Amino acid sequence: MLTESEILKSFLQGSKLRFTTQRKTILEVFLNNKGHVEVEGLFLEIQKIDPSIGIATVYRTMNLLVECGLARENVLSKGHKSFEKLYHQSHHDHLICTQCNKIVEFEHPLIEKYQLEICQTYGFTLSQHHMEIYGRCSDCQK
Amino acid sequence: MLTESEILKSFLQGSKLRFTTQRKTILEVFLNNKGHVEVEGLFLEIQKIDPSIGIATVYRTMNLLVECGLARENVLSKGHKSFEKLYHQSHHDHLICTQCNKIVEFEHPLIEKYQLEICQTYGFTLSQHHMEIYGRCSDCQK
DNA sequence: ATATATGCAAACCCTTTGCAGACGA
């Protein structure tokens, strides 16, 4: 089984891109996180390791991680983005609070099955499919 | 059954806000659309009716429509927003292409049932819940 | 009459891009 680092390296080589120390650092910090990370949070942690890394490099690298399949980007309100790991992760879906943006991960085998059916019906590919259910979480109902 | 116009009016009165001609026009144009509309498209149509209406008013009014439950906002990539009607609509979910942002509406009674289960498990309310499945549409697979 | 709404333009704010110097391979 390839490590994430090997995957990124091989992707970069295939595109004649370089496996720089900044890219290594950013990947490492990203992998240390659980769940969904926003760029702001990533950037703060990265700066603890190497304060010279600029935010533009973080954005550029995260886009590379998405391209090579190691990360998925989610669009939040106000144009913010969050990223989550895709590789070595068990497949799961998301329950998102429409009020506070809280994300709960869940799995449901039967829903999985019907997702497949629906995608097939409409000619969608299933690679990297995921599902999000929106509602209001218990905290926001108070 | 209340009309959308009555709902908006009553919401505005309850908040000591005013039912202005601009708000009427914007609601009307919004209701004439099917499916998912972006602000840009709405604005163009609104200007055909009343060119003096500014885009700031469109944004402000769409936010009011969301607040009073007549519209739902979806966040697209690059910070774009789209709006869809919520009232007088049969419940449906969305299949969204991760590449071209195309949205297909669908219904699946069993998925509906499991959505409910999941929401209950995690303490989410079911009011205005909806589900989105992401994948790549047939056009984007070519 | 008066508090809210509007249109305009500027401000916001996250993300992207251009550029000159730095650095992998």
Added chain:
DNA sequence: TCGTCTGCAAAGGGTTTGCATATAT
């Protein structure tokens, strides 16, 4: 060495906001 990468700062671009004027009630 040479082409890619980086950090910086400026640009981008949809959305929001401030303000003086207009308007609904």
